Amino acid sequence: MSHSTYNIQWNEAQGHIKELLEYEASPETQKPESDRVSAFQTAAVLYIKYIQVFRKLEECYFQIVHPQKRIVLRHVLDGTMGRLLELKNEMVNLEFSEYHFFDDVLSDMKLTPADIEIPVPRYFTQDNEKDIKDRMKLMAETLAKYRLDETGDKKEE
Numbered sequence: 549m550s551h552s553t554y555n556i557q558w559n560e561a562q563g564h565i566k567e568l569l570e571y572e573a574s575p576e577t578q579k580p581e582s583d584r585v586s587a588f589q590t591a592a593v594l595y596i597k598y599i600q601v602f603r604k605l606e607e608c609y610f611q612i613v614h615p616q617k618r619i620v621l622r623h624v625l626d627g628t629m630g631r632l633l634e635l636k637n638e639m640v641n642l643e644f645s646e647y648h649f650f651d652d653v654l655s656d657m658k659l660t661p662a663d664i665e666i667p668v669p670r671y672f673t674q675d676n677e678k679d680i681k682d683r684m685k686l687m688a689e690t691l692a693k694y695r696l697d698e699t700g701d702k703k704e705e
């Protein structure tokens with residue numbers, strides 16, 4: 549795909565973020581929900597939409613080469629991840645559980661569970677590649693020093 553494709557995808561993601569922020573700032577959504585189930589449904593829908601935006605932005609960040617655009621995209625990605633964490637915390641407080649079942653929301657939105665998997669941002673591994681290699685080297689040296697294999701079992705001599 550070309551750079552223009554990812555610029556268009558980035559613009560679409562920005563548009564979705566703008567729509568989500570307008571929805572969250574509207575007076576109708578500012579009123580507190582009296583029903584926990586409907587409050588959870590609202591938070592779940594927002595959470596899923598932010599995941600979709602996050603996935604688009606992460607793909608754009610990975611494919612766009614311009615360093616200035618990557619800096620801006622990284623800030624937007626970090627903000628989106630922060631909002632995902634806020635929504636996740638809100639859902640945990642509403643349901644008192646770390647695990648959520650989005651079956652009904654996914655079927656309403658015509659999505660599959662694979663569509664809401666949150667990928668590890670590639671810049672976590674790519675930008676920190678040297679640190680990761682250093683950690684792996686340190687682990688290998690430590691295992692060799694104590695004569696352990698990767699499972700933690702003592703090597704036989």
